Amino acid sequence: MKAIHVGLLGFGTVGRGTWDVLRRNQEEILRRAGRPIEINWIATRTLDRAREATRGVAGVNLANDPALVVRHPDVDIVCELIGGVDPARQLVLDAIEHGKHVVTANKALLAQHGTEIFAAAHAKGVMVGFEAAVAGGIPIIKALREGLTANRIEWIAGIINGTSNFILSEMRSRGASFETVLREAQALGYAEADPTFDVEGIDAAHKLAIMASIAFGVPMQFEKAYAEGITKLTREDIRYAEELGYRIKLIGLARRARDGIELRVHPTLIPAKRLIANVEGAMNAVLVKGDAVGATLYYGQGAGAEPTASAVIADLVDVTRMHTADPEHRVPHLAFRADRLSDLPFLPMAEVATSYYLRMRVEDQPGVLADIARILADRGISIDAMIQKEPSEGEAQTDIILLTHLCVEGRVVEAIRAIEALPTVAGQVTRIRLEALA
Numbered sequence: 001m002k003a004i005h006v007g008l009l010g011f012g013t014v015g016r017g018t019w020d021v022l023r024r025n026q027e028e029i030l031r032r033a034g035r036p037i038e039i040n041w042i043a044t045r046t047l048d049r050a051r052e053a054t055r056g057v058a059g060v061n062l063a064n065d066p067a068l069v070v071r072h073p074d075v076d077i078v079c080e081l082i083g084g085v086d087p088a089r090q091l092v093l094d095a096i097e098h099g100k101h102v103v104t105a106n107k108a109l110l111a112q113h114g115t116e117i118f119a120a121a122h123a124k125g126v127m128v129g130f131e132a133a134v135a136g137g138i139p140i141i142k143a144l145r146e147g148l149t150a151n152r153i154e155w156i157a158g159i160i161n162g163t164s165n166f167i168l169s170e171m172r173s174r175g176a177s178f179e180t181v182l183r184e185a186q187a188l189g190y191a192e193a194d195p196t197f198d199v200e201g202i203d204a205a206h207k208l209a210i211m212a213s214i215a216f217g218v219p220m221q222f223e224k225a226y227a228e229g230i231t232k233l234t235r236e237d238i239r240y241a242e243e244l245g246y247r248i249k250l251i252g253l254a255r256r257a258r259d260g261i262e263l264r265v266h267p268t269l270i271p272a273k274r275l276i277a278n279v280e281g282a283m284n285a286v287l288v289k290g291d292a293v294g295a296t297l298y299y300g301q302g303a304g305a306e307p308t309a310s311a312v313i314a315d316l317v318d319v320t321r322m323h324t325a326d327p328e329h330r331v332p333h334l335a336f337r338a339d340r341l342s343d344l345p346f347l348p349m350a351e352v353a354t355s356y357y358l359r360m361r362v363e364d365q366p367g368v369l370a371d372i373a374r375i376l377a378d379r380g381i382s383i384d385a386m387i388q389k390e391p392s393e394g395e396a397q398t399d400i401i402l403l404t405h406l407c408v409e410g411r412v413v414e415a416i417r418a419i420e421a422l423p424t425v426a427g428q429v430t431r432i433r434l435e436a437l438a
């Protein structure tokens with residue numbers, strides 16, 4: 001039985017994990033795939049690391065030029081694990097042009113160039129597997145593409161960045177500051193030396209754009225995603241949210257609305273009784289609401305060598321099973337047939353309707369709350385709950401915290417400007433969006 005040959009691009013954390021898991025579970029994987037899956041080429045800048053890992057294994061070739069692997073006639077599947085957009089984009093397109101199937105864990109590449117890559121793959125009759133690009137070892141792509149195919153997906157809400165979730169969990173449980181926990185996350189290896197992509201919501205937006213395309217049958221449009229990170233969150237807001245019965249999570253939310261699709265990543269108050277609100281540490285979770293099945297929750301490790309390798313190898317098995325199948329009868333890359341993708345628009349944030357947490361520092365004197373309530377009422381914004389703190393001894397200012405009912409973001413932005421202009425309000429109003437996820 002002829003083996004499927006895999007060319008591995010990159011031998012870092014995920015590349016090494018893929019090698020280890022494939023070797024360790026080769027008999028189980030053979031039983032599932034129906035034929036052996038063998039890595040016969042590895043392209044990496046760390047040749048010594050790859051040489052040490054593959055010592056004693058026959059038939060494995062090493063190279064420092066990924067283009068050699070991409071074009072080699074004895075490679076059936078190119079597994080791209082180098083990350084980043086360039087040169088990954090050109091390598092993937094080159095592999096497709098040479099008739100290779102592709103498996104990738106590269107969410108940034110797909111979020112920004114997925115439409116181009118999937119079109120090229122469709123034209124050449126090859127497959128692109130990308131389960132590992134979203135939520136590590138959680139099989140959310142397969143669930144959206146296949147398991148929930150009978151449903152009209154209504155919304156997706158996910159904790160899809162482990163670094164941010166770890167930071168928020170530690171801030172809540174210990175009352176520590178963002179800066180303190182970020183330094184600890186970097187020391188533990190959860191956060192990069194430059195954590196911008198994680199803490200500013202960009203990594204989560206990449207993943208959300210991919211899931212939204214599959215859920216709603218639209219082309220990849222990462223540039224339409226709104227991304228807001230956790231860097232401005234304070235211990236006070238986390239504590240006040242807790243008092244009100246909520247927890248703050250960095251949520252990626254994609255939702256069908258009346259006039260289009262919402263695609264947004266931002267800190268979000270979620271009722272503490274929701275399962276997803278209780279996802280702690282560096283774990284990931286994705287909540288999907290379908291019209292037939294209702295809400296389904298997918299939970300697990302969103303990163304790491306072997307959890308991500310689990311998803312990579314699942315794609316290798318899928319490609320192996322479908323290698324000889326008629327391309328027109330394979331599962332489409334974005335779940336919907338390429339000629340049936342929708343042109344639904346994505347809503348700008350000003351048109352999104354949600355609820356809000358508003359915190360403001362005010363003078364402790366009569367009439368302040370009435371002025372704030374009038375500004376909100378004039379814009380059709382109603383108050384759902386309120387906390388007014390007693391000022392500390394010797395202080396003339398205090399905090400007011402309001403929760404609003406559902407309202408349009410543009411009106412809230414206007415109201416905040418008007419509230420900040422009041423002489424009795426000090427500094428800026430803190431705004432955090434709120435989702436019931438019922």
